[in-house]
Amino acid sequence: MDLEDRTAVCWHGGDSGTWPDRAWKRRSIMLLMMAGLLASTVFSAVIGWPDASGALTFAQRITGVLFIFSGVVQGAAAIAALDYWGKRQGRASGAIVLLGVIIALTTDSILLSLWLEEREYTHYLLVYASLWCWSIWALFILVREKSWKGIPQPKTFAAGVVATALLTALSLAYSTMYQPAAAPMHFTLKAKFGKAWKDRRLPFVHVPLTLYMKNTGGVPVYIVNDIYTVRGRAALYSEGEEDLTAEWRNSVEREGRREGEAELYVDRLRYTTISSGRFSGSGNSLDVGQEYSLERVFQLPSDARYDTVSVEFQISYMRKDRGKLDVDEFRVPHPSWNERDSRYYCPPEICGEQLVYHGRVRHNNNLINMTRKPRYVTAVWSPDGRFISSISSLRFDFSGTGDYREERRELERYGATRSRAGSEISVAELLGSAGV
Template sequence: MRIRPWVIVEAPDSRGLRRVTIGRGTAGSAWSKAELRRMLGRSGYPENMDLDDPASVSWRGGDSGTWPDRPWRRRTVMSLMTAGLLVSMVFGAVIGWPDASGALTFAQRITGVLFVLSGVVQGAAAIAALDHWGRRQFKASGAVVLLGAVIVLATDSLLLFLWLEEREYTHYLFFFMPLWCWSVWALVLLVREKAWRGTPQPRKFAAGVAATALLTAVSLAYSTMYQPAAAPMHFTLEAEFGKAWADRNLPYVHVPLTLRMKNTGGIPVYIINDIYTVRGRAPLYTRGEEDLATEWMRTVGGEGQQEGEAELYVDRLKYTTVSSGRFHDPGSSLDVGQEYSMKRVFQLPRDSRYDTVGVELQIAYMRKDRGKLDVEEFGFAHPTWNRNDRRYYCAPAICGEQIIHRGRVRHNNNLINMTRTPRYVTAVWSPGGRFISSISSLAFDYSGPGDYREERRELERYGAAKARTDAEVSMAELMGSAGI
């Protein structure tokens, strides 16, 4: 007669799992009587052994009919936990990888790497969920699942907060909104069952989670707010007339013009639009009998007159565009310290009645640390007089002759891209002096004015601005340099 039975089945734990001891060693755990029979069969016991025979099996905390496990509920919870963590893992990689691999600044790359690493943690949590709702061979599996759920809640709460600022439709809503609801459910369930129990040194684990959250928050704040605002933008624009020379065969004077541009700031930029315009000024001179204010009021009505210009002996100014063109290619970039220059030659009649000739150079740019422009799409020119391009066609009698460039722009913080509708940069140019640059989510059409408030907000968000310079020379000086 044996002193103790060979098989001992312990009382069920909180999940209904009963530990089985055969002889002097633990054979494993069983969820049901059928699973117990399979375990005994692997140990050499007959398939039809009497489990209720106290000489063979000792039952503690219940008999052979005490199996409180609810397999369908347990497996459903395990499946939902695993699926939610896996979807969030993929979503975290989608958020972080563009910044981790292509962001311009180090801080933005670090932010992207943190999101990718959070996706790795969520993948590990998905594996831990199988163990936590399984046999719990890894003691810290519940804490790992809890960490993954906290990361999902933090990430999707941030996305939800950013989305609420604009409330624009984006197909990513169908991911982060359900995931946010899932994370709330998962955290309530994990906290209720105290999933952190069994974790070695739980205080250090909690401190590590808090430190990771703080590092992520600081990195996001630095990359999205402080760093873009701290780096200033400076441009050096120069326009200079050279020595003119007379044409021996034609009654014209050739005037060289040199234009220069240099990025003297701390951030590379995209040049999204630019124009230079040379104008000749033909005034009607007076003897200056009146005071300057009275002369200015009469002068303002002149064609092309700028309201801020006043001269005592000049009346009724008229400006004529002599030459106009593009300075740089649309969508081209200008790195820190990089310089670009261009030389042009334009012609003036020897008997022209201009007293001065002036040039104005303007550029519109966008900071590369704020956004990434689709250069290939933006670089394609759309003439408005091309009837085959129906989207951009506009009758010359209405719009004149214009060239339009339009391309998608993506924010360098991919969180913004996930919570906003697509933005597009539009540049309108014509040699007559039309020079428009905008960033908007609106479709391009000629039906009327756009949402200027949105355009101003987007221009500021992407760090878009303009710079200009001008120069002026007297006609007498040009003719003198040409020997006339």
């Protein structure tokens, strides 16, 4: 063989007068390639397994399976790197290594682009930023050596790589953008008073109250917070000498009138909380089509000085197809007056008495979890009507230093919202139905 014939022999780093094999360099490249591919294999499995095993929707599970499959390909590429920088017994070993590097570069580029949206530091940032730099170096080495030349049909190989990339991109777009937006979220809430009954032993009237909730939308939800409040209204009646606008203006300037109300003969409203309680409980879930009802009885004095009694029923909830709530942690109530729990303690003279629910929430697309700080759901409840639900990256405290813009953004991201219902009845009707 003519060693100077460039069509038969390709020299790297010298000519026929130089020994072509630099073993230390070849083995160093081989070890770096294998180390990066094996790290990418493990990282792809870490990304894909939570979605593949626990995602709510089929598309999200397929996305997780694709990441696990890409990890398998990268593991095969690590084995092929041993052959490509060794004896090169397999003709396609170089192309397999190239495919594994392209997958790693694509995955790490997606993660970095998602991280740039919020720029929040996580420990995973060190992993995929380092792997992104490694994949750029590895791609440069493989392109310089034209590692794809060993396969018999390079165009078919390139078409397969493009098709795989498009399938992965479409799956990600469908599971993260289209499907959560396409599934509607609707709730039906009802609150209704029943027929009152007079107590023969005590001067009280027992009033039944029925609360009803049904998930009429297309996606299951977590109940973050709920409350119902029964209030009695006392008012000062007048002959209506003023016109409606003047009466409304004067009522708005005085404390007591609810926003949006205008009445000509009623003024000086005073509301008293008669009954307040929970309906479902924080952390419970409601599947599509599932319904839940609750019946309560509250008492009114037979000589009650209220003119009307009203009930306000509201719940806050978040979509299960966008986040997974740690319900075991979230369902545990933390009384604010418990001094032994320093994290949730707040002096009653400052905060009153309230219950705090707090727990971790994870996005159903694990790529988001890899590029964001942990998110926490907080619910605050008290019988006087305090009803707060928020999602934030901050651990709970009573300092009130949260970022409200972040909370609004996170509520939208996880599809968290509220629904409410109400009803009002005259005390005269209640007492009349009880025969008082």
